Amino acid sequence: MIRLDHVSKSYEAGSPALDDVTIHIDPGEFVFIVGDSGSGKSTLIRLLLKELEPTKGKIYINGQDLKKVTHKKIPMYRRNVGVVFQSFRLLPDRNVYDNVAFALKVVEAPNKDIKKKVPFMLSLVGLAAKYKSKPNQLSGGEQQRVAIARALVNDPKILLADEPTGNLDNTNAWEIMKLMEEINQRGTTVVVVTHNMEIVKAMNKRVITIKKGVVVSDVGGDNYED
């Protein structure tokens, strides 16, 4: 499903953000990518979103070589990859319903589908009652739930989460991770970039550790040691 073959990414100055990274993630997997700040985790997510191009190596998503995805085809590609950020990135002037519906508007879904899917997604993330609230009226955890609902409303096969619990307290962080696990159990491949080691250890999933742009370990949950 996700394959990185000897991928390197260098910015103009300094050492490479990623150096000869090879990772294979199968469909339906739940994978943590951990590492210190500046280790290259976010660069990896940006490469998978095709926000950046690798300097070397190849990236395949669902068998598709990302190098061959032209600028015109990027929107169609991104519709199959849901993404969640640490800072939620919701539209502040629109309510919860409109934030989620926006993802469907973007892909030109028919109105009747929007009316059906948005309430379903909001009930899935436990926010059906707050559909009229604006983001600034919600807690951090609730805002992240809205972001997850928006990321999933187009039924992507992959969910990428870049530090999804970074701005949340412990209780909310756990709730978000449980929600991600549920989503994974429904068949979505989930890749979570985090440095919350407590959650990583407790979740017992595959963990890929990156240090200074290099993959230093790739182990199943049982074998992970901080």
Next chain:
Amino acid sequence: MKISTHAYNVGQGMKNVWRNKLFSLASIATMTACIFLFGIFYALGANFSQMLKSAEEGVAVTVFFNEGITQGEIDAIGQEIGKRAEVSHFNFVSADDAWASFQEEYFNGNEELAAGFADDNPLANSANYEIYLNDVSMQPTLVKFLEGLDGVRQVNQSEVAAKTLTDINGAITVISLGIIAILLGVSVFLISNTVMVGISVRKEEIAIMKLIGAKDAFVRQPFVVEGILIGFIGSAIPLVLLYFLYGRIIVYMSSEFNFLSSMVTFIPVDVIFKTLIPVSLILGIGIGWLGSRITLHKHLRV
């Protein structure tokens, strides 16, 4: 793109004008100022052109014939003249007409002086064609042609008048086009700047749209609608202002400066606005469209 998506984006574009009230107001004010100045220059230019045109209409080329020419030959020359593109209209003035007009001009009140000539027309060889031109700048070409015609003795022209009018016409055209081009350039620059500020304010929104799979057209459309709407409002306001101002100025000039009304006929407001309305709206909407397109093209690669 589906019709419902277009409708959604048009709605979003309208909402954007309201959401970015300050920037929208700045753009509308800029556009209003530019179109207002354009309208003033257009109205001035049109009135100048009209004055020149009426001055040009008074400039005629006169063609005199060889002695002993027959009426048939004169008619043949007339047919040749009538075929020329430079000619607006022409009149035949017979020797008798010329003498009658001379008497009226010079012996008015002293008809007994003219009586001495009795039936002996002193202007017997003064039959001529008075030729009026479509464009006074074409005078030299026509004169050259007329001088080459058989049976033509002399061609009288007012070289100085023709040259002065042609020069003034040319200068006004160049100045008007220059000022209009500068105004349009400034408008596109300012609108594009305003849209750019609007875009940088909403960079995050654009980035989110792109990350969840929005096509460029989907991202672009609300901004373009916004630009067009600002352009429309920014050209409608100065049109309304100019409409009332122009009418009042004409009335004021005609009543306060009586000598002007005998010299100049101002173009009526509805005639000016028959051109000014579509041109200003097209300009305003075009500048709004162009400004937002240029800016988006630069900033859309997220």
